[in-house]
Amino acid sequence: MPIGVIFQYIWYQMRSNYDYVCYCCFILVFMWNFSLLSMAYLGALFLYALCVNYGPSYLFWVIILIYTEVNILSQYIYQIIIQHCGLNIHLPLLQRLGFPDNKIKASFVVSILPLFLVYISTLLQSSITAKDGEWVPVTEFSFLSARNNIEEKHCVAYSWREKLKSLPLPVFDLIRMIVRGLSRYWMSLTHGAESPPYFVQVTMEVSHWPEDGIQPERIESAINRVLAIAHEERCQANLPSSCHCCSKVRIQSIEKSKENCNMALAVLEVVYAAPVECQSKGWHKSLTPAADVEREIHESQKAGFFEEINFPYPIVSVIGGGKREIDLYAYYFGADLAVFFLVAMFYQSILKNKSEFLEVYQLEDQFPKEFVFILMVLFFLIVVDRIIYLWSFATGKVVFYLFNLVLFTYSVTEYAWGTELAHRDIGGLVLRAIYLTKSISLALQALQIRYGIPNKSNLYRQFLTSKVTQVNYLGFRLYRALPFLYELRCVLDWSCTTTSLTMYDWLKLEDIYASLFLVKCDTLLNRANHRQGEKQTKTTKFCSGICLFFVLICVIWAPMLIYSSGNPTNIANPIVDVSVKIDIKALGGRLNLFKTTACEKIPWKYLKAYDDVDPLDYLGAYNVDDIQLICCQPDASTMWLIPPPVQNRFIQSLEEREMLFGKMELILNWDFLRARPKGKELVRYESPIEHCPSVDDVKRVLNGTANSFSIIDAYPRYFRVTGSGEVRRLEAAIDSVSGELLLNNGTPWWSFYDTNPSDLAGCQGLNGPMAIVVSEETPHADCLTTTII
Numbered sequence: 001m002p003i004g005v006i007f008q009y010i011w012y013q014m015r016s017n018y019d020y021v022c023y024c025c026f027i028l029v030f031m032w033n034f035s036l037l038s039m040a041y042l043g044a045l046f047l048y049a050l051c052v053n054y055g056p057s058y059l060f061w062v063i064i065l066i067y068t069e070v071n072i073l074s075q076y077i078y079q080i081i082i083q084h085c086g087l088n089i090h091l092p093l094l095q096r097l098g099f100p101d102n103k104i105k106a107s108f109v110v111s112i113l114p115l116f117l118v119y120i121s122t123l124l125q126s127s128i129t130a131k132d133g134e135w136v137p138v139t140e141f142s143f144l145s146a147r148n149n150i151e152e153k154h155c156v157a158y159s160w161r162e163k164l165k166s167l168p169l170p171v172f173d174l175i176r177m178i179v180r181g182l183s184r185y186w187m188s189l190t191h192g193a194e195s196p197p198y199f200v201q202v203t204m205e206v207s208h209w210p211e212d213g214i215q216p217e218r219i220e221s222a223i224n225r226v227l228a229i230a231h232e233e234r235c236q237a238n239l240p241s242s243c244h245c246c247s248k249v250r251i252q253s254i255e256k257s258k259e260n261c262n263m264a265l266a267v268l269e270v271v272y273a274a275p276v277e278c279q280s281k282g283w284h285k286s287l288t289p290a291a292d293v294e295r296e297i298h299e300s301q302k303a304g305f306f307e308e309i310n311f312p313y314p315i316v317s318v319i320g321g322g323k324r325e326i327d328l329y330a331y332y333f334g335a336d337l338a339v340f341f342l343v344a345m346f347y348q349s350i351l352k353n354k355s356e357f358l359e360v361y362q363l364e365d366q367f368p369k370e371f372v373f374i375l376m377v378l379f380f381l382i383v384v385d386r387i388i389y390l391w392s393f394a395t396g397k398v399v400f401y402l403f404n405l406v407l408f409t410y411s412v413t414e415y416a417w418g419t420e421l422a423h424r425d426i427g428g429l430v431l432r433a434i435y436l437t438k439s440i441s442l443a444l445q446a447l448q449i450r451y452g453i454p455n456k457s458n459l460y461r462q463f464l465t466s467k468v469t470q471v472n473y474l475g476f477r478l479y480r481a482l483p484f485l486y487e488l489r490c491v492l493d494w495s496c497t498t499t500s501l502t503m504y505d506w507l508k509l510e511d512i513y514a515s516l517f518l519v520k521c522d523t524l525l526n527r528a529n530h531r532q533g534e535k536q537t538k539t540t541k542f543c544s545g546i547c548l549f550f551v552l553i554c555v556i557w558a559p560m561l562i563y564s565s566g567n568p569t570n571i572a573n574p575i576v577d578v579s580v581k582i583d584i585k586a587l588g589g590r591l592n593l594f595k596t597t598a599c600e601k602i603p604w605k606y607l608k609a610y611d612d613v614d615p616l617d618y619l620g621a622y623n624v625d626d627i628q629l630i631c632c633q634p635d636a637s638t639m640w641l642i643p644p645p646v647q648n649r650f651i652q653s654l655e656e657r658e659m660l661f662g663k664m665e666l667i668l669n670w671d672f673l674r675a676r677p678k679g680k681e682l683v684r685y686e687s688p689i690e691h692c693p694s695v696d697d698v699k700r701v702l703n704g705t706a707n708s709f710s711i712i713d714a715y716p717r718y719f720r721v722t723g724s725g726e727v728r729r730l731e732a733a734i735d736s737v738s739g740e741l742l743l744n745n746g747t748p749w750w751s752f753y754d755t756n757p758s759d760l761a762g763c764q765g766l767n768g769p770m771a772i773v774v775s776e777e778t779p780h781a782d783c784l785t786t787t788i789i
Contacts, residue, residue, distance in 0.1 A: 035098025
């Protein structure tokens with residue numbers, strides 16, 4: 001094949017579909033900076049170019065080209081002002097219009113690259129549209145001729161009063177033309193319209209073909225005469241001059257039918273279609289010219305007008321061009337479902353500028369209400385769209401489409417304007433991905449509106465089961481695997497459908513239909529290519545056997561691995577802050593004797609004397625990265641500032657408690673602070689001391705007759721802080737720490753001294769409270785398992 005033919009074919013394909021390149025540039029220029037000026041491209045795309053059946057005209061591309069040139073020129077002038085005039089303009093409105101806040105550092109073309117792409121693509125498309133406009137003079141009235149048809153001829157005004165009266169007439173004509181244009185636009189959206197050129201095929205019976213063939217002019221003039229007679233019969237106006245013109249056609253071709261040599265096929269192009277019911281003369285332009293002319297020919301055939309004018313050949317059938325009926329629901333439903341999952345995955349981490357994935361709001365296991373509300377809105381929008389589709393409600397679909405367009409454009413723009421600078425790159429990327437996916441859905445919905453909502457008789461053909469292919473089979477399996485999606489569709493379809501079946505029968509029928517489709521796929525895709533008795537191929541065994549085996553293994557063992565300490569997403573979660581507190585409790589209340597936050601956290605791997613600190617090797621089974629030695633200052637962080645009356649009443653309360661319960665109560669608290677898990681960063685170990693000193697020993701210290709009292713087995717020496725946020729005593733260890741609580745004289749403060757010399761081996765001279773803590777690993781905050789835990 002010559003290379004020139006290949007390039008010619010490529011150029012032809014580009015010219016045929018270049019308008020879609022322009023549409024992609026329209027979306028790109030809006031997603032570049034989410035500005036108000038770029039919203040005009042969205043309006044031109046989603047409200048006109050994709051919706052109107054006759055497609056964008058040459059005038060549309062010229063207007064877009066002029067608007068883009070003005071936009072580029074304004075950007076250039078703005079950069080001249082802020083760079084060469086030394087002006088710093090900080091107006092939020094300018095940034096929202098699309099003008100940058102700071103001077104651009106790159107080249108001007110790079111800084112507004114999407115606008116230049118729109119300009120170049122629109123320039124090429126306008127030239128292509130101007131060259132490919134052969135059908136316009138025949139099928140579409142020009143702007144000036146249409147204006148002449150709707151304008152009334154006014155008499156020339158000679159007096160000044162008549163001149164004053166005629167001054168507002170052009171304005172009224174313009175308003176009338178705009179209103180009629182908007183009315184036609186709305187009718188084309190809600191009732192559908194045919195796309196030009198408008199053709200009607202007439203099949204005629206020809207017993208004997210003439211030697212010189214059938215004369216096209218003879219057939220054309222005869223059909224136009226029939227249409228004129230039908231129009232005169234239909235017209236009910238008193239003054240014939242006030243009626244519309246009759247319908248007119250122009251013949252394009254006549255050829256012999258390939259199926260039957262006695263049949264001739266004549267293709268007629270509709271030049272003008274008169275209204276079905278004759279009205280007084282005024283503005284009229286049919287949305288379905290081919291269907292109207294087809295109806296007129298059928299009625300004329302029944303009325304015998306063809307026999308009246310001696311039409312040379314009997315007419316067998318008449319087929320109008322009609323509207324192209326397509327069903328795109330499955331495609332834009334898939335796009336909407338993708339938007340739902342994108343928002344569900346990235347809303348909290350990106351759009352709300354949070355670093356956690358699906359972060360809880362204040363308490364664990366609680367989602368933010370804004371997040372749930374947005375997901376509910378997306379879900380119910382999908383449900384409403386399905387209901388409109390099942391009811392085949394064209395007007396509702398148009399209103400719903402416009403609401404969707406405004407809602408998503410406004411929401412994405414507000415999020416983009418409110419995103420912090422630190423998260424603008426990541427958040428902007430996700431916003432663009434979400435809006436791009438939604439733009440695909442909106443474009444498909446616009447095309448569906450252009451070609452009309454499918455009839456109710458065609459709504460219940462399932463997209464995935466329409467053909468037996470490997471892609472349809474896998475897609476159907478995925479559709480059935482999504483939780484509740486199949487059940488929701490079946491229940492909603494039954495609720496919105498006129499049927500005599502009960503819901504149980506409907507669900508049973510759906511299940512039978514699905515089973516038959518799976519059996520058909522198995523028969524045609526697997527068994528048809530496999531001979532009986534032939535062994536299965538290695539590829540089939542690998543895909544169907546080994547892969548399924550590993551999937552089942554993952555299903556069985558993955559949950560256990562996730563919840564185990566061997567979770568590959570687990571990272572070290574060390575203690576970052578520690579505090580120790582000793583309280584004394586009596587009938588009269590509770591007083592804090594000792595509290596310190598001056599504690600060192602020494603990683604276990606940095607210790608040299610393992611055997612001295614852990615002589616019985618309780619920690620041998622644990623990871624050294626999870627173990628820390630806590631060494632605290634012996635002196636309290638706060639002074640003992642209790643007024644004497646309060647102290648005397650508290651001593652009396654201690655005596656009363658001893659009389660009732662036989663002993664006093666000391667309570668020791670360890671507070672450990674970690675970075676994770678969310679909501680349980682602070683864990684506390686609180687336990688009453690079993691071997692409390694006597695009340696007399698404490699009274700002597702408080703009265704000043706003694707300096708200290710001893711506490712035996714004050715707390716466990718080993719702690720284990722779990723990944724779920726609990727602190728426990730190490731199971732294998734039974735060692736406890738004993739100490740002496742001392743009240744220093746002068747400006748009083750309490751001190752706690754560890755009385756076990758072996759505890760001081762690793763603390764490098766600190767003889768205050770000490771403990772050995774094993775802090776278990778937890779999953780990283782950006783992983784999905786954080787939310788599971």
